[in-house]
Every structure is written in C-alpha cells, then in structure tokens.
Amino acid sequence: MQIDFNCDMGESFGPYSFGADEELMRYITSANVAGGFHAGDPHVMRKTVALAKEHGVAVGIHNGYRDLVGFGRVEMSVTPEEVHDELIYQLGALREFARYYDMEVQHVKPHASLYMTAARDEEISRAIIEAIQKVDPDLVIYCMRASATYEVAKKMDQPVATEFFADRDYNDEGQIVFTRKVTDELDPEEVGDRVVRGLTEGKVTTVNGNDIDIPSDSVCVHSDTPGAATLAEAIVRKLGENDIEVRPLGRAEQRVGSRE
Amino acid sequence: MQIDFNCDMGESFGPYSFGADEELMRYITSANVAGGFHAGDPHVMRKTVALAKEHGVAVGIHNGYRDLVGFGRVEMSVTPEEVHDELIYQLGALREFARYYDMEVQHVKPHASLYMTAARDEEISRAIIEAIQKVDPDLVIYCMRASATYEVAKKMDQPVATEFFADRDYNDEGQIVFTRKVTDELDPEEVGDRVVRGLTEGKVTTVNGNDIDIPSDSVCVHSDTPGAATLAEAIVRKLGENDIEVRPLGRAEQRVGSRE
Amino acid sequence: MQIDFNCDMGESFGPYSFGADEELMRYITSANVAGGFHAGDPHVMRKTVALAKEHGVAVGIHNGYRDLVGFGRVEMSVTPEEVHDELIYQLGALREFARYYDMEVQHVKPHASLYMTAARDEEISRAIIEAIQKVDPDLVIYCMRASATYEVAKKMDQPVATEFFADRDYNDEGQIVFTRKVTDELDPEEVGDRVVRGLTEGKVTTVNGNDIDIPSDSVCVHSDTPGAATLAEAIVRKLGENDIEVRPLGRAEQRVGSRE
C-alpha cells in the first residue's frame, strides 16, 4: 500500500520566514509551492524547488488569492476568469523553476480560502480545471473527496488526488473546518494513529463523533500547525510500521491509479 | 532588408488602462509583455498574448523591478540573484500563457530602470543571461549596442538583438537618455525618417549633433510616448517605402542572423 | 434648500490616471479621497487634497479593502477588527494631508464592496463607527438610508449623511445594485431630473417601476461612470434651477441638521 504526503511549502516572503520547510521536506513526498500571491516570492520559490529536488519531493503549484496580508485566508469574490488567469500565471512561474532544476510540475493545489471556495463552487472548480487542461492535462488536482472540485474533476476526466487532512477536524459531510487561526498543538501519536486508521480502514471520526468514509490519495499537514515537523515524523513512522509506503503520486501519465 | 519592430505591451493593471495596445499591435512584430512586477496582471497578460497571436506578433517577457507605483522606473539596488530569480518567475508566467495560446516565447527585454542598470552593470547582465541559458538558451536578449548587456551576451554566446529607439534621444556614446517622465509629442514624419536613416545608413544624430553608428536588429517605440500609434504607423509606412520588411526576429534557432 | 454633492476622488495610482478629478471638483462639494488600499497613493492623495482646497470642497476618507487589482470591488471576508484598523490608518493618512493644507477631514465613506458589506453587516458597521468615535466623533459617516450602517449609526448617535446615487439603479428596498463593471452611459438631463425629484419629492423609481422614499443628505456620482463630469454639470445646473443650493455638509459640530 502506498500514500502520498503533501505539505504547503515556500510560504516565506522577503525578510519573513514561515514554516519549517527544511525539516518537513524530509518527511513529505509532494510540496505545494506558494505561487507568490498569498505568500512566497521568486527567490523563495527557487529555493523551495531546489530543496524539493534535493529530497526527491514532487512539486505542485499552491495558488492562492492575491492577499498577502491575509495569507490567502480571506474569502474573495474573485471571478472564475480571474482565478483561471491567476492560476496560469503562478503555475507558469513554478514550471519555469522546475525546468531550471530539471524537474516536472506534478500537481495543482489551491490554497486556503480559494481551496474552500472551489470546494463549494462548481464554476470556480471548472475555471481551475479548464486552465489545467489547456496547459498541462497531466497535472493532478488535489481536493477533498466531499467537494465540488472532486465532482467537476471527475466529470471533466481530470486526474484527482483526494486528501486526508491530518491536522484538521472533519464535519459529518466530510469537509474540513476551515480556520483563519493557527490550530492548537496536537498530539503526534494521536495524529499518526488517525492517519493510519484513515488509510487502512478508510474512516475518520467527525467533530460530532460519527465515523465517515474518507477515501484518500494523499495525507496533508499544514506547515504552520504547531509542531508540524513532529507530526510529520510521527505520521511517516506510523505509516511505516503499518507497511504503508510514502511516495509521490506522480503526474497522470505515471500514476498507478487512485485508491478508488 | 528586414527589421523587427518592438513595443512594450500589457502594461494595464486591474482597473487601470495603459497604452494603446490594440492600435499598436497592428504595426509591431514583437511585443514586450509586462511581467506583473512593474505593471500588468495575469488577466492583462493573457489578453495581451491573445492579442499578439491574433496579429502574428511574437512575444517576449518585459521583466521589471517590483515597483508598481514607480512603474519600474525607479532605480533599485536589487541583487543580481534577485534579478535572476524574478526574471525566471515572470518568464515562466508568460511562457504558460504562450503555451495556453500555442505560441512560443521569443525574447527577453528588461524594462526601464532594470534595462538601464543592466546596460551599465555586467553582473546584472550576467544574472539575466545565466537565467536565460538555464531555462531556454534560444531566447533573444534585447539591449542597446552600447551596453554591458551586449558585451556580456556576446561573451556568453547569447543571441542578442540590438535596438534602435525611435522615440528617445541618444548621447555620443550611443546610449539613450532615460527619463521617468513622459516625453514630448514627436513629429511622426521626422521619427519615421530617423528610423529609415538608422537602418539604411546605420547612423543616428546625437543630442550633441554628432553622427554615430547604430547597428540595429529591432526598432522600439514606447507605448506611452504621446501619439505612439501614429509614430508606429509612420515608421512602418516609411520602412515599406524603403523596401524594408518588418517581421519578428524569431527565436535563436529560427534566426537568419543579426545585422552585424 | 441645500444639498451636499459627493464624488470619489484621488483614485489614480502611480503611472495610472483614473477619473476626471479636475473637472468633477468644479461641481462637487465633498470629495471621498481614496485611502491607498483600493486605489490612490500618497502623491495622488496630496494632489487631491490640494485640488479640493482650491475648489472649496470638503474631504473625507474613502477607505477600501486592500485590493488594488480589483479596485476594492471584490468582496472580502476581512474581520471587523481589520476593517477598524485599516480605517484608522487611511483616515490618519488623509488627516495629515488635510493638516498639511490647513483643512479638516469632514467625513468617512467606505468604498465599493466595503460600503456594501457594511450596508448589510452590523458588526462591520459598528467597527467603522467605533473607530470614528475613538478618534474623531465629529466625522460624518456616509451610507444608504436602507442599510445596517444607517441603523447602527443612529443607535450609536453618530452623525450620518444618507446618499442619493444619481448613477445607480435602486431596488424596492432602497438599496443600489452594486456592480463591478462600469455602467452604461446615462442621459445627463434624465439624471439631473431624477436627482431633483429625489430631493424635492424625496422619491425615486426602482428597477421594478415602483416609487420609494429616498430621504437624502448628499447626492453621489461615481467618477468612473462614463461622462461623469457631464452628469455632474447637469445635476448642479438643474439643482440651481430648482433653488437647491449645493454645499458641503460640514463636520458634525457645524451641521445644521440632516434632512430627516
């Protein structure tokens, strides 16, 4: 059994450092690289791609709203057309750094509020996937299983990776509870067990105490969750103990098929 | 005889319109597309590439300093490494829109203060050309003949296009006099004659009244020069009257050789 | 009978010119000066305050969301606390330029999406008015009569000016229909008559053809409505023909009382 492990990376900006990228890169297999709109800058982007290459980690574009001060966590009524154009811009920037280091771009993962907006808005999801299909149909789109993004991707035959969020609560509909605040410190062992159960049993317990199905292609930890690197270590260790191999999904043409 | 005709394009931003792109695109053969740092945004970039395609105009990245309020005309002591990384970022963004419209990127032309800084600073020029050679060695770099950029490009075997500025004054060293202000209205017939003479005789008269050699691969008009479209019309008309064909340079692999 | 006439001003930015400020300033009595978040910059702000002074026009802060590319027209889920802090910042900037030219700040008018959000959100309205009451309780807050902003202002005893939008359609609830697009060209005579009727009869006809009450302290025209200066001229001329004097509201301590 295999699983991808993704994390947001490259969210430093100019003089400002953010996230334990160097530590986390040792555990993850796919890096969602900030595109410069919600965080990141060209220098940070290059360093992040170089770091990913060094660790054999695949890269994808983490495209966010143009909202630096709110870190892309502010909901914005940006039109589908603007989301589409801003994705192409950020994706191209990343692809050029990937080319610089002789790598390929593996995936697209919208950031924070854009991710959540797309999850409930078919038009935004379609704008994202149309952009992908126009420039590089082999890119995998990351999303929640319980989302409009997933439904639209399936309808449009776009390769998709469903995510298991290790550090977020789920509601009974299978959606994570989005927050603009940093979450509380979590217990690494509990988080690791939760992930293992999510992958082996395909279940997660919601905030209401119910068990729901959660078919997943990738585990996600947020780099600004307190103790993220410790969580990542525990997750990878427990996955190993349960004979689950952690490795990148690969681009569509290389994939062995999603778990569904 | 042939000549390329380039112009800065895509410098609108959000609600703000800038330059007579639609009119100018009818006359030029190479569009320097603003990269989003000194001007432009993703939506404007896409529209500009689409417009270029419609008119058979080649596109290149017009990479500027990160200075929106100063329109990239402020000199900035940005390090060579930052210039290098910011070029890759902006170039990638443009390349993705080119890919979107099934086009190729033809060239790199630094904008305003960055152009002038590179012209006198070998290190900055080298940073730009190293970035190009790493990601796409067939890109042509635009510069003045009398510049460090030209010298470094020659030394590094990078395809180069030297420019004849139709709407700027020259000093005796063959450099244009850079200005942060919009220039005065120019007489289209005079400008056209000046260009024709520059190409047929290879000479231009400087601000001091001297004639200097000005070997050129491309004519440039700035989109914010008052009456830019009228100037462009006059230039193309006069070039035609003198049997000089206006056409894009092409990427390095397609070029028939520069005029030198 | 008297009425105030307000217009958004100072929305140029760096190299980008926006709105016919010089022409409009001849007709209006209150200028809503862009605070630099959705539009405007320090240089533009100073020039705008100078122009207002020259024409005897009162100034107020036009505070918008931090959204330059969307011109503050994008809805943003910014917290009340952030709206509060961003208002104080922008208000202070304007007050310093007013001080520079020996003027006072008269009013606060939130811009575009922030105006519309406040109109339906008590918490956002309260955050705005709390900021005002903390730093300068004599500032007048501009809003629609049919808005949460009006209700909260009344509850908090904050001086308020209700607006009649000359260039926007009304729904039956007395709210304007907000648009991110530039409106169509309007007939100046019709607009002038509509304003005169709005002030003399206190009525406006909605998009559904119904007449509703529209008690107003100030008329508003948007500077980017096509032909705004022509509309403004017609409005002022028709008001004059109907013996309605156009003059600034004044700060709370100078006001003769709102029309209600």
Place this chain on the structure above:
Amino acid sequence: MQIDFNCDMGESFGPYSFGADEELMRYITSANVAGGFHAGDPHVMRKTVALAKEHGVAVGIHNGYRDLVGFGRVEMSVTPEEVHDELIYQLGALREFARYYDMEVQHVKPHASLYMTAARDEEISRAIIEAIQKVDPDLVIYCMRASATYEVAKKMDQPVATEFFADRDYNDEGQIVFTRKVTDELDPEEVGDRVVRGLTEGKVTTVNGNDIDIPSDSVCVHSDTPGAATLAEAIVRKLGENDIEVRPLGRAEQRVGSRE
C-alpha cells in the same frame, strides 16, 4: 545624565512575525514604528502603539521605501517629492493610532536605505524636514551626527536627535556601515561597555581602530540583530550602573536640549 534608547518596532506583517517587540519594549524608551511601506500593517501598527503606551515608550514614525520584499533595504531613486509625500502618509497613519491611544508622536526616523540615502543627500533630507515643519514642527528627526540630515536639520532649525548605534560598525567618518544582511551575534557585555563609553567619553572605535567623537542623544539597537533583547538588557543595565538614566527625548517643546 540621561539618554534615549530607540529601536525599530512593529515590523511584523500579516501572518509574518518579526522582531522581539514585546521583550524589547521593556528596555527602550522610543519606538520607531514601521509605517507600512517597508514593513508593518494597520493591525500591527495599532498593537505596537498599544504596547508602547503600556510600557511608557514614546512613538515615532519609521518611514521606509515602498519595498516590502526587500524590507526597505533596497536603495531606490525615489524623488524628494515622493519621499516627502510618503512620509506624510505614514506619519498621519501613526498619528491617528497615537490619537486612538491618547498619545503623541515624538519623532521621525527614516528606515534603512532611506535613512542612509538621506544621510548623504541634502535634497532628500530637506524633503523630509520640510514635511515635518509643515505638519508638526515639534517632531524630532533622528539621524547620524555625520550626515547631511543633521546638517540640513541644523540649518532649518529642526530639533534633531543624534544616534549611537550599539550594534553597527563605524567608519572613520562616523557613519555606520549599512548592510542588507543580518549581523553576527554580538557579545552583550561588550556592546554595553561600548555604549557606556560612547556616552561618557563621547568616543567610539572605528573599523580601522581609530577613536572618533560620537556625540549622541539616543542609543539604537536593531530588533533583528540576533539576541537584540539580550543586548538591550545589557545596555540598560550598564547604563544604570553608570548612573545614566534612560528616558524618552520628548517632543521639541518638552526637551531639555540635546547633548550638544
């Protein structure tokens, strides 16, 4: 004997934390509050002013170039007029938060590259001081004794505070060696002794080993110098041991006169 102790504060931005403001505020007497152009945002500015008030620390505007990614450390050929307007804008923003907390603004201290540019450029210094004299002549301008800013301030009768930089090297001309990089860790005891000597003897040893005169009204430590809070503690302790009282300068009308 008395001395002021100033430090850059409020340089966090949105999600990005910067500097040990809370610890440092316990030692310093004057806070240079980032104006939002090189760092800081409205929320951070309000929190910083509140923190200063809580600790009885005076506030001044720390106005920088509009260069977030370069943290105001990039040299920019911004015109004197723009520097003038941008100072007024940032100063007004700070003054409004001071008003919010019933405080006064004490001083102006340009940041990083703007500070160094002003130090060698009379025109920029004059633009800054003209702005101050127009809006609030009692503001104290901080500068190096060996600077154009000092000379211009004296010529224009502007109250000035000369600085002793505890964490920077001096050249023989009495100017600090500016760096875009973070400095190495310094020994707190040595730094404290250096400050005490600077104040009691009025001397500092330069990078060339020479002793020069360094008359000072205020000691400065940079908040991003490694171990800044430890340095600050050592400085205040050693000053106390030498009977030098640390207290704010006060605005011009409250000052007992500079040390010269």
